[in-house]
Amino acid sequence: MHEHKQPRPPKELSGYLDAMARVMFQTGISWRVVEAKWPGIQEAFHAFDPSRTARLKTKDVDKLMADTRVIRNRRKLEAIVGNAERLLELDKEHGSFKKYLDSLGDFDSTKKELHKQFAYMGDSGTWFFLWMVGRKVPEHE
Secondary structure (H helix, E strand, O other): OOOOOOOOOOOOHHHHHHHHHHHHHHOOOOHHHHHHHHHHHHHHOHHHOHHHHHOOOHHHHHHHHOOOOOOOOHHHHHHHHHHHHHHHHHHHHHOOHHHHHHOOOOHHHHHHHHHHHOOOOOHHHHHHHHHHOOOOOOOOO
């Protein structure tokens, strides 16, 4: 198996939302499909600017459902909007989203907390998200 170098932590809040959205879209879908559509998804979600994404309304999600650049799963599209809102809240509450993650403790505690706070963050998705944002994760089985 090819070893991938772990990415560095994002410098911007948008990097966390980007990683989270990628994990969400890859739940139940081929990573190849997600990779092929990713540039269009990023464009449709304004480069995952959390402030802009959190302001999307039902009519905006309706437009995304007709947009062939994105993976048109309404529940996931709406979850990205909700996750952007929560990301902003936690960022403000803790002074930064990185500080929030730092406050969560070990991997198992972090996994449980992220599962509670964000949609589509199951066990393997949370592992992948944390790995993508440069966090220490246990060996992947």
